[in-house]
Amino acid sequence: MTTPSTPAVDLRSDTLTRPTAGMRRAMVEAEVGDDMYGEDPTVAALQARVAGLLGHEAALFVPSGTMGNQIGVQVLVPAGQELICDAEAHLVTYESGAAAAFGGISTRTWQGRGGQLDVDEIMAMVRPEGYYTVPTRAIAVEQTGNRAGGTVIDIEVLRRLRAAAEQAGVAMHCDGARLWNAHVATGVPLAEYGRLFETVSVCLSKGLGAPVGSLVVASAGRIEAARRVRQRMGGAMRQSGILAAAGLYALDNHLDRLAVDHARAARLAEAMAAVGACDPQRVATNIVPVDLGPSGWLAPRFAAAAAELGVRVSAFGPTTVRLVTHLDVDDDGVETAIGVLTGLLSR
Numbered sequence: 001m002t003t004p005s006t007p008a009v010d011l012r013s014d015t016l017t018r019p020t021a022g023m024r025r026a027m028v029e030a031e032v033g034d035d036m037y038g039e040d041p042t043v044a045a046l047q048a049r050v051a052g053l054l055g056h057e058a059a060l061f062v063p064s065g066t067m068g069n070q071i072g073v074q075v076l077v078p079a080g081q082e083l084i085c086d087a088e089a090h091l092v093t094y095e096s097g098a099a100a101a102f103g104g105i106s107t108r109t110w111q112g113r114g115g116q117l118d119v120d121e122i123m124a125m126v127r128p129e130g131y132y133t134v135p136t137r138a139i140a141v142e143q144t145g146n147r148a149g150g151t152v153i154d155i156e157v158l159r160r161l162r163a164a165a166e167q168a169g170v171a172m173h174c175d176g177a178r179l180w181n182a183h184v185a186t187g188v189p190l191a192e193y194g195r196l197f198e199t200v201s202v203c204l205s206k207g208l209g210a211p212v213g214s215l216v217v218a219s220a221g222r223i224e225a226a227r228r229v230r231q232r233m234g235g236a237m238r239q240s241g242i243l244a245a246a247g248l249y250a251l252d253n254h255l256d257r258l259a260v261d262h263a264r265a266a267r268l269a270e271a272m273a274a275v276g277a278c279d280p281q282r283v284a285t286n287i288v289p290v291d292l293g294p295s296g297w298l299a300p301r302f303a304a305a306a307a308e309l310g311v312r313v314s315a316f317g318p319t320t321v322r323l324v325t326h327l328d329v330d331d332d333g334v335e336t337a338i339g340v341l342t343g344l345l346s347r
């Protein structure tokens with residue numbers, strides 16, 4: 001790839017953000033201790049804050065969203081038993097088979113429906129107890145849906161699933177890597193989402209702009225179990241308050257501003273719709289799927305051509321690319337991207 005003459009507008013992912021000057025200052029000044037001795041006050045403060053926000057008793061700071069998910073499902077599902085989720089879920093597409101490799105968990109999936117759920121279909125999959133069966137112990141739900149394009153599942157649908165799961169004795173895990181975006185887009189309080197699940201994982205390193213870090217939240221008892229799983233997976237850390245400080249700073253300064261990312265995504269979606277490459281109705285948060293089909297472009301070639309012109313996008317399917325807005329893309333960047341991408345699409 002040639003180096004563009006102007007700095008790239010990088011719309012590949014909201015993980016690409018670099019810590020701001022204010023965030024770096026907060027990290028430098030963080031009070032720290034050895035968190036494996038339970039002595040890091042900044043980690044403790046972050047855990048208490050996130051548990052409170054999500055309406056749970058406790059939280060555990062972990063290095064990645066993947067580890068947060070894995071701990072969340074491993075405390076709910078014993079080895080040889082089953083987790084069910086969307087076939088497009090991060091848990092079964094991007095975690096290197098960890099649920100099976102580390103947790104001995106059997107997974108079964110329902111066909112993706114653009115990030116939405118069919119409660120009856122899911123409940124019909126639940127398998128009962130029996131020494132010869134694979135009993136279903138948990139249902140995992142992704143909010144927002146990453147591969148589906150930042151989609152939001154309606155709180156009423158989640159409540160119906162919760163009620164049905166509870167009746168069937170099946171627990172629920174939320175992969176809430178971008179639960180913050182769902183909260184900001186809908187106005188539904190984080191705790192309203194949080195209390196529908198036994199375990200929730202959330203990322204600080206996506207739209208919130210922290211360099212590292214995720215949390216898993218649950219009851220105090222489950223977080224004790226989670227601490228053991230984190231240790232087993234090598235995810236316990238020492239003076240991790242340096243990282244937790246970035247998370248606290250992000251919650252203070254970068255949560256409400258996700259609305260700005262959503263507005264910029266809507267602007268991108270509208271411009272892509274004008275050239276027939278996007279259905280703006282499908283864009284609910286900060287992810288914009290662009291359909292190259294009608295233009296005849298293949299995704300890798302389109303992404304390479306855009307990069308040459310200073311705009312980076314992800315090839316997401318053979319004829320789909322994905323645009324993600326975040327802290328490090330401003331209004332000028334969005335307009336630059338619109339110029340470049342619509343130019344290529346109408347070539």
Ligand SMILES: *Cc1c(COP(=O)(O)O)cnc(C)c1O
Binds near residue numbers: 066090144177178205
């Ligand atoms: C990014 C992401 C994760 C995992 O986060 P990492 O920190 O990259 O491990 C999990 N679930 C979803 C939906 C994500 O988008």
